[in-house]
Amino acid sequence: MPKLTIEGLEDIRKEDRIRTAGREGGPFRAIVNVHLGTCGSAAGARTIMAVLKAEIEKRGLSDVLLTSSGCAGLCSQEPMVTLEIAGQAPVKYASLTEPKIRAILENHIIRGEVVREYALGTGYEKTGGQPALTANRGLEAPPGPLSSVPRLDEIPFFKKQVLIALRNRGLIDPANIDEYIARDGYKAVVRALTGMTPDKIVTEIALSGLRGRGGAGFPTGIKWDLVRSAESANGGPKYLVCNGDEGDPGAFMDRSILESDPHSVIEGMIVGARAIGAAAGFIYIRNEYPLAIEAVNNALRQARDYGLLGRDILGTGLDFDLQVKRGAGAFVCGEETALLASIEGRLGEPRPRPPYPARSGLWGRPTCINNVETWANIPAIITRGAKWFAGIGTETSKGTKVFSLVGKINNTGLVEVPMGITLREIVYEIGGGIPGGKAFKAVQTGGPSGGCIPKEKIDLTIDYESLTEAGSMMGSGGMVIMDEDTCMVDVARYFLSFTQDESCGKCTPCREGTKAMLEILTRITQGQGTPDDIGLLERLASSIKDTALCGLGKTAPNPVLTTLRYFRGEYEAHIRNKKCPAHVCRQLNVYTIDPGLCLEKGRGCDVCRRNCASDAILGLKNQAHLVDQAKCIKCGVCFDVCNFGAVRVD
């Protein structure tokens, strides 16, 4: 394939607009876009796609373009489809099923009548703080939203979001580089390679105030400057690395970016290569993300075919290429020195720093490691300027951050919000509050290295400093919401079991210390805690923090320390009263059946007895049932399956 020139990129932009823009008189009357990220697929989007494909073929609808894109952001309402009729604003349909998509096909695709009851919203999300800058590829002035359906940018979940890293969310087919190019893709590469010196690029990134989105928040401009000015032994090459080993449980923004918009990361790395003077780079992706690995490999091939990677990129003389390295399932590999060891084919064990990878990284050469989301921000900063980016956010934390809003919350999904937003806005406006009318208890941020922020701090503004002050940390952006039914001692035990399991074993404080802490926490959740345990936990925590080798160990005690700081009462209830106030620690639970309710409301429906895991429920159909406490293994199935609220837990 002939390599592209800069003019060639512009041609693709124009051509793609004509090819797919849903404008009147264009080749397509309707564009149907199925959102096929991992979450969408898990919720049934592949079935929706198959139904549409079969129907469109069967009916010979040659003026309907069926396409797909990645994650649309609102996981709790997957599967989703965006439908665009020529000359009209797009309509997003949510929570789809086979009958619903058939109704949409008949009414909206064929007859042009919006199916209001299934429609989530119309129009576009706000990208980069500016409404629909290049959404709807090509239409300079996007058509006004349909009055009969709520505007997407007015729906609480989307309203306060500002998409920079996720600027192409739900809009492009990740398998087609032309669609990325059409939405101003690779403009930053052209600007950086033809109109900016390496110095100027580094200055621009520094001025933007961008900080590492992997969690620690190190200023990206300073890191780039360090690597650029580092001397490479024997004049060897410098390297770039994209850390896509997104191991924090509860965080999945990196997966989503790699799956849905891989070119945004590749473009950021090409800009980085020019700025730093790197000749090669690696994108390290978790083994658990097969779709992301496939999407990035495909994107790399397309970029190479176009001459955007390889020798003499766009005829500018820059040589740079990238390859994917697949992780092999080790949480500690998210730590930068362990990740580098893993790329080199060695055991993923961290080593002490300094020297930092900026001086001595891959094969001893200066290496710049940034997280997926950080790289994805770079093209937007170069295209729109540092000043624009620095205008968003707070004094010390600029731009936006993507959070994965999950757990006990109505709207689960990926949210990209300006730094400085309050926790309250995220939980109650974007997240739509807690399901089932339950009370909000805490939010866990920062994964196993972070902590739990209690409801008293709901008005906290989110930035790197405020989260650290609250005893947690930004981390990679997992935000797990907990309600009154979540036991904070169990959460602390959960994280310690995680870090203990993932500890590589190299240093003693982490290997032995987390194990000791886990033993104490397990004892407490089983009702065998002693009054000395809390003090012992605190002493262990402080020695591990001070002496562990790497970030994994140093931060492992955080979940225990924050829960002790904010929820000490729950620990005491477990230790003194042998009770779990949230009824999560099952060894402390007693399940009983209210005979009156069972008989009157449920008429002895027998569902609990049939589902019981240990034959511990006695009773015949149409009679009140009873739990045999000696046999009960406290699995809680009876509580889950009873439709009449007759099973009680104390």
Added chain:
Amino acid sequence: MMDKMEERVSEILSKYQSDPGSVIAILQDIQAEFRYLPPPVLKQVSTELSIPLSRVLSLATFYRAFSLKPQGRRQIHVCLGTACHVRGAPLVLEKFERELGIKTGETTADGEFSLNAVRCVGCCGLAPVAMVGEDVHGKISQTKVAGLVKKYKG
């Protein structure tokens, strides 16, 4: 039998030009091929790449993606990420154990299923989540487990 295995491993090794730096990727391909890392294969890899067997073994036991015991034809991974945990994943995992009659980390006697816990598959919006092979199933509960196992058995 052994010859066939050796042959296949040679093919994988040559795909990576027997590059010692690619040892992890090579072991991943072998794991995908045989559903475990058979001991003779580890020797072969060690010899071909000129890496001590001890190092190959340390890699094989350090990374979670590798197994020294054969895995089932269908691998069930129950996600124990934070969001799944607070939404009841431990109960789901126990239900799978009872349903399959094996413990986490084991394979059924007929070699059909193996059951493993996994640290977050990144599908937290649909918690709790389990993967069967590469299919991700969201919003599962204890009561859905039996049906899921049955579906894949058929």
